[in-house]
Amino acid sequence: MTTPLSQTTAGTDxxxxxxxxxxxxxxxxxxxxxxxxxxxxxxxxxxIAVVHLLTKCGPVSLTDIASHLRVDISVASRQxxxxxxxxxxxxxxxxxxxxxxxxxxSDAGRALAAEVREQYADLIDRxxxxxxPEELAAATQLLDRLVDTIxxxxxxxxxxxxxxxxx
Numbered sequence: 001m002t003t004p005l006s007q008t009t010a011g012t013d014x015x016x017x018x019x020x021x022x023x024x025x026x027x028x029x030x031x032x033x034x035x036x037x038x039x040x041x042x043x044x045x046x047x048i049a050v051v052h053l054l055t056k057c058g059p060v061s062l063t064d065i066a067s068h069l070r071v072d073i074s075v076a077s078r079q080x081x082x083x084x085x086x087x088x089x090x091x092x093x094x095x096x097x098x099x100x101x102x103x104x105x106s107d108a109g110r111a112l113a114a115e116v117r118e119q120y121a122d123l124i125d126r127x128x129x130x131x132x133p134e135e136l137a138a139a140t141q142l143l144d145r146l147v148d149t150i151x152x153x154x155x156x157x158x159x160x161x162x163x164x165x166x167x
Contacts, residue, residue: 031045034048037120041112041115041116044082046079047083047086047088048116049069049079050065050076050079050083050089050103051083051089051112051116052113053065054089054104054113055110055113055117059103060103061102062076062077062080065079065080087108088108088109088112089103089104089105089106090104090106092104
């Protein structure tokens with residue numbers, strides 16, 4: 001009989017469970033750090049996530065924003081509307097498909113993005129001052145592998161043939 005990765009033969013939590021617990025702690029720490037940066041800048045954390053995404057990807061559709069941030073389209077729409085109202089992003093009509101609206105940073109949004117980058121750089125410099133470049137590279141490689149593993153499992157589970165129909 002094999003023991004699931006979630007338990008040892010003695011029935012106690014196995015390293016895989018400890019890993020998930022550590023990932024949950026990492027997620028909370030990341031949210032708290034992002035909230036501190038947002039507070040310093042006087043912006044909601046969610047708005048800064050949209051600005052970061054637009055900086056990274058350039059103009060994208062609202063659907064793409066929701067997908068990248070893994071939120072409902074209505075949540076993404078509210079976040080974008082707040083940024084539009086503040087003058088940080090603009091909505092434009094897609095040149096290739098006039099039915100699609102794209103969202104992109106304004107000049108004020110690019111300035112906000114620069115402030116966000118500066119705040120995160122300061123936070124990262126302080127937080128990882130004792131880490132070597134090799135340690136950072138190894139941690140990055142493991143985290144990327146974890147994300148790929150979890151995403152692959154979710155993709156397999158969400159396939160229509162793997163969904164359980166209600167009885």
